[in-house]
Amino acid sequence: MAAATEELQFLGSIPGPESAGEVDGAVAEEGRPRGGDDEEILRFMDSVDGYLLLMNSLSSALRQGWLDLASARHSMGPSRVLSTLFDHKEQSAATKLQVVDHDGLKPSEPKPHFALSKWSLQEECYSTYDVSERAFTEPKMRHRGSVTTPENGNHESANTTASSTGADASNHVQRARSKALSVFGGLVSPKLRTAQLSFETALDLIVELANSRSNMLASFSQLKE
Amino acid sequence: MAGRANIPTNSSALIAIIADEDTVTGFLLAGVGNVDLRKKTNYLIVDNKTTVKQIEDAFKEFTTREDIAIVLISQYVANMIRFLVDGYNKPVPAILEIPSKDHPYDPAHDSVLSRVKYLFSAESVASDRR
Numbered sequence: 472m473a474a475a476t477e478e479l480q481f482l483g484s485i486p487g488p489e490s491a492g493e494v495d496g497a498v499a500e501e502g503r504p505r506g507g508d509d510e511e512i513l514r515f516m517d518s519v520d521g522y523l524l525l526m527n528s529l530s531s532a533l534r535q536g537w538l539d540l541a542s543a544r545h546s547m548g549p550s551r552v553l554s555t556l557f558d559h560k561e562q563s564a565a566t567k568l569q570v571v572d573h574d575g576l577k578p579s580e581p582k583p584h585f586a587l588s589k590w591s592l593q594e595e596c597y598s599t600y601d602v603s604e605r606a607f608t609e610p611k612m613r614h615r616g617s618v619t620t621p622e623n624g625n626h627e628s629a630n631t632t633a634s635s636t637g638a639d640a641s642n643h644v645q646r647a648r649s650k651a652l653s654v655f656g657g658l659v660s661p662k663l664r665t666a667q668l669s670f671e672t673a674l675d676l677i678v679e680l681a682n683s684r685s686n687m688l689a690s691f692s693q694l695k696e
Numbered sequence: 697m698a699g700r701a702n703i704p705t706n707s708s709a710l711i712a713i714i715a716d717e718d719t720v721t722g723f724l725l726a727g728v729g730n731v732d733l734r735k736k737t738n739y740l741i742v743d744n745k746t747t748v749k750q751i752e753d754a755f756k757e758f759t760t761r762e763d764i765a766i767v768l769i770s771q772y773v774a775n776m777i778r779f780l781v782d783g784y785n786k787p788v789p790a791i792l793e794i795p796s797k798d799h800p801y802d803p804a805h806d807s808v809l810s811r812v813k814y815l816f817s818a819e820s821v822a823s824d825r826r
Contacts, residue, residue: 553721559735565728585766587753673726677766681790
């Protein structure tokens with residue numbers, strides 16, 4: 472409810488009765504309902520609402536991250552938690568994005584879809600908000616792992632493979648996290664680890680925000696036409 | 697197709713960051729930092745010594761690089777180059793304005809929301825109906 476109020480306040484005045492009368496008049500004059508427009512408007516409003524909610528969540532995640540970082544700096548010393556400690560030798564980012572172009576409602580509308588690949592894992596990370604996008608997953612997106620259904624129906628070996636793949640991935644992630652933390656020395660404050668997790672959460676939200684932005688702009692283009 | 701922006705499918709794109717030190721440090725901890733062969737990074741730390749020209753150059757560089765899919769920029773930094781940010785209209789890289797420690801997020805200044813806000817202006821609705 473509060474988010475809806477904030478959204479209405481942000482968007483400013485909704486067309487008043489006089490313009491609503493014009494709208495009704497336009498519907499009556501045309502003699503047919505504007506169902507398609509209404510659906511698009513609802514879709515657009517949903518995407519704006521989602522965008523604002525996600526931004527609120529991102530603010531919370533970032534605040535937690537900054538707080539943890541400040542706590543780590545306090546316990547480890549200011550000279551041990553600095554951006555200047557980061558290595559400027561050639562290095563590839565461990566966390567990257569996958570970008571796929573989903574066709575918008577019309578072929579002329581570009582609608583990119585972003586997916587996060589954390590710590591060099593070939594993993595899709597779909598947003599909980601963007602569940603409908605799953606229907607548009609293209610086969611060319613890479614899928615994580617090598618789990619396949621055995622032809623003879625031996626589910627036990629499949630489960631074992633899945634669990635070992637999961638354990639390997641988990642170990643890989645832990646090693647990657649430790650490597651990122653090692654920039655600040657061998658022994659780091661637990662607060663630095665929680666800061667790392669907070670910013671990872673923020674990254675997930677950022678990818679959802681990017682997808683929400685993409686949906687919003689696509690709906691907006693549709694409405695403008 | 698004529699008039700369609702080309703969005704190349706990219707399976708390993710980067711996130712660029714233009715923000716204060718703590719925000720950049722946090723995201724680098726999360727593994728987004730990248731340094732290429734020419735020692736070019738995908739982030740710019742903005743402090744009180746950073747000039748507007750440096751911010752503009754970083755923004756232009758990040759938005760023209762093909763290996764960057766999202767550009768995160770603190771909203772207070774975006775306000776310094778508002779004309780550049782508002783004038784940007786490509787789908788990729790996506791520009792996301794994020795809050796900073798001292799400057800909370802203000803939806804009224806967000807370039808994406810500003811772009812779509814006019815849809816709800818009474819004037820625009822009235823003019824469309826004529």
